[in-house]
Amino acid sequence: MPEKICIVDDNMINRRLLTGILRNEAYELVEARDGQEAIDVISKELPDLVLLDVMMPKKDGFQVCEELQRNDRTARIPVIFISARTRVEDKIKGLNAGGADYVIKPFDAGEVLARVKTQLNIARLTKELLKANEELTRRQRRMDEDLAVAARIQQSLLPQLSPDMENTAIAWRFMPCESIGGDIFNVLRLDETHWAAYMLDVSGHGLPSALVTVSVSQMLHPATGILLKKTRTSCPGYAVRRPAEVLDLLDQEYPMERFDKYFTVTYLIMNVKEGIIQYSNAAHPPPILLRRDGTLELLEEGGCVIGLGGVLPFQEGSKKIGQGDKLLIYTDGILEYEDKQGQFYGQNRLHDTLLQLRGRSIKGIVDGVIEAVMDFGDHHPPRDDVTLLGIGFNGEFN
Numbered sequence: 001m002p003e004k005i006c007i008v009d010d011n012m013i014n015r016r017l018l019t020g021i022l023r024n025e026a027y028e029l030v031e032a033r034d035g036q037e038a039i040d041v042i043s044k045e046l047p048d049l050v051l052l053d054v055m056m057p058k059k060d061g062f063q064v065c066e067e068l069q070r071n072d073r074t075a076r077i078p079v080i081f082i083s084a085r086t087r088v089e090d091k092i093k094g095l096n097a098g099g100a101d102y103v104i105k106p107f108d109a110g111e112v113l114a115r116v117k118t119q120l121n122i123a124r125l126t127k128e129l130l131k132a133n134e135e136l137t138r139r140q141r142r143m144d145e146d147l148a149v150a151a152r153i154q155q156s157l158l159p160q161l162s163p164d165m166e167n168t169a170i171a172w173r174f175m176p177c178e179s180i181g182g183d184i185f186n187v188l189r190l191d192e193t194h195w196a197a198y199m200l201d202v203s204g205h206g207l208p209s210a211l212v213t214v215s216v217s218q219m220l221h222p223a224t225g226i227l228l229k230k231t232r233t234s235c236p237g238y239a240v241r242r243p244a245e246v247l248d249l250l251d252q253e254y255p256m257e258r259f260d261k262y263f264t265v266t267y268l269i270m271n272v273k274e275g276i277i278q279y280s281n282a283a284h285p286p287p288i289l290l291r292r293d294g295t296l297e298l299l300e301e302g303g304c305v306i307g308l309g310g311v312l313p314f315q316e317g318s319k320k321i322g323q324g325d326k327l328l329i330y331t332d333g334i335l336e337y338e339d340k341q342g343q344f345y346g347q348n349r350l351h352d353t354l355l356q357l358r359g360r361s362i363k364g365i366v367d368g369v370i371e372a373v374m375d376f377g378d379h380h381p382p383r384d385d386v387t388l389l390g391i392g393f394n395g396e397f398n
Helices: 012-023 035-045 061-070 088-096 109-156 206-219 243-253 346-357 362-376
Strands: 004-008 028-032 049-052 079-083 101-104 168-175 183-189 194-202 228-230 238-240 263-271 276-282 288-290 296-298 317-320 326-330 386-393
Touching: 004 012, 004 035, 012 028, 012 109, 028 035, 035 049, 035 061, 049 061, 049 109, 061 079, 061 088, 079 088, 079 109, 088 101, 101 109, 168 183, 168 362, 183 206, 183 386, 194 206, 194 326, 194 386, 206 243, 206 263, 243 263, 243 276, 263 326, 288 346, 296 346, 326 362, 346 362, 362 386
Parallel strands: 004 028, 004 049, 049 079, 079 101
Antiparallel strands: 168 386, 183 194, 194 263, 228 238, 263 276, 276 317, 288 296, 288 326, 326 386
């Protein structure tokens, strides 16, 4: 459709001159003879541009422009003042009233046409930009809604209740840096004697990382065969896979080129009858065993990140646990949480905090660590997911 221009001037000759200049450009033209008629015509026609005289009866051009600016329907219509007033003060007043340009009478046809085309082009680009921005806003709103759903799905994969593990207490805190994160963990019962616990941290943030966490969490389910393997030589017909074997299978299943992601993971098997932990880490921060006597032991055995295709074999470690010991598993979001000076919270501070809190319950320790970490950074939103899982061993073992 042709662009529409409203010519406002109380002098008929001026209106005809402007009409003659613009008609050959195939614009649609409408006219107004005074300030009040200009308001009525512009409000009805909503032109793409207004050529506005200043000295007119009923309302002058400055008043007309200011009134157009106050109306949401007409505020974005560009106005070019065409006036015999030549003082700089008048030009400034016109621009301050909301005018886009100012042309002095007697005007040159070429100059008027050039300025009209310039303002129409600016208006056209502005409309396109606003339309694109509205579309981006709509898509962002849709994405936010999708992310909220994804976050609820991810939260549903976390332990909802403390597992009924004999002689133990469990607590955790999960603080994703975005609506959804790349961390996930769980505690799973394998059989009457063995429980598994894992925590993984997928590289990156947002939806791509969260999709990988969901996939891996589904893979790390007893029904998939990753954690348990069938056997014909023992009863009840299956055996618990060793931690290093589980990490090998994950490494085969999640090569980096599949998702363009890698992840770190800690996987542990807890024998709740005998009080033995077997574990292996794929480049994950080493879990901490806080002994009843206040000493700290790191579970450091393991290998490379998951996704490198078995570059190095995964090593295993084993620890004997006793009554009153506590196990803390975490992601590097805790260690790399920064203060105002850009200093990391770090492993040493984490160890010191655990020693200060060792007399508390496992929930008290988990909550206390998170509180200490956030106090360190003045409670600024974390740049990485902050995740901490604590397991307290309260009973005696065989």
